[in-house]
Amino acid sequence: MLDPLAEIRRVLVDRYGCHTVLLYGSRARGEAVPGSDWDVLGVRQNGETVREVREIGDAWLDAFIHSESHFDKLDEGCLRLLDAKVLEDTRGYAARLLARVTEFERQGPKPLAADEEATLRAWFPKMLQRIARGDVEARYRRAWLLVDALEAWFRLRKRFYRGPKQSLAFLEKHDPDAYAVFDRALSPDATQEDLAALVDCVLSG
Numbered sequence: 089m090l091d092p093l094a095e096i097r098r099v100l101v102d103r104y105g106c107h108t109v110l111l112y113g114s115r116a117r118g119e120a121v122p123g124s125d126w127d128v129l130g131v132r133q134n135g136e137t138v139r140e141v142r143e144i145g146d147a148w149l150d151a152f153i154h155s156e157s158h159f160d161k162l163d164e165g166c167l168r169l170l171d172a173k174v175l176e177d178t179r180g181y182a183a184r185l186l187a188r189v190t191e192f193e194r195q196g197p198k199p200l201a202a203d204e205e206a207t208l209r210a211w212f213p214k215m216l217q218r219i220a221r222g223d224v225e226a227r228y229r230r231a232w233l234l235v236d237a238l239e240a241w242f243r244l245r246k247r248f249y250r251g252p253k254q255s256l257a258f259l260e261k262h263d264p265d266a267y268a269v270f271d272r273a274l275s276p277d278a279t280q281e282d283l284a285a286l287v288d289c290v291l292s293g
Contacts, residue, residue: 092149100128100151104130107133108178108179112129112169137152137155156181162189167193216283216287219283234273234274241255242255
């Protein structure tokens, strides 16, 4: 039977020359279900960025391979490493990178510019009005609003948005009232009033 971790090491260390391999996502957090991806980051001293996707047993390996210079400046994408588990670290690079990511998260995102925040706050009520028309474009805009609402909730509160799974889990734990509003609005039978409540919730930040 194939050992997934041995296969990951073979691909990233032996094939791509990575000195650092980090497992992140649901498998690193202990939340994996059957078929969950093996989300992996590999770091090597030099080389182009590569994405390696392949089957490993009954799941998929989804690996990003970067050079060290890729991390000279961190961005929000690095936040996926906050819960990472170290699979390989021959140079001590993993500990340094993860410490930098932790500090980056602690500092929080760059605040929205005043005009950007004003535009965001105007966009949601405008979308709500257009959704009320009930035609095919309105239904498209409804889906658009629902996709953007969660990230906007975090941006307006000067928090990093970490994707739907972790962001909804954050709301469920730290703001159950907001979580309940999202839960209602995301229901297939949500009403216009449910969407309006969602917009009010997002813009209250």
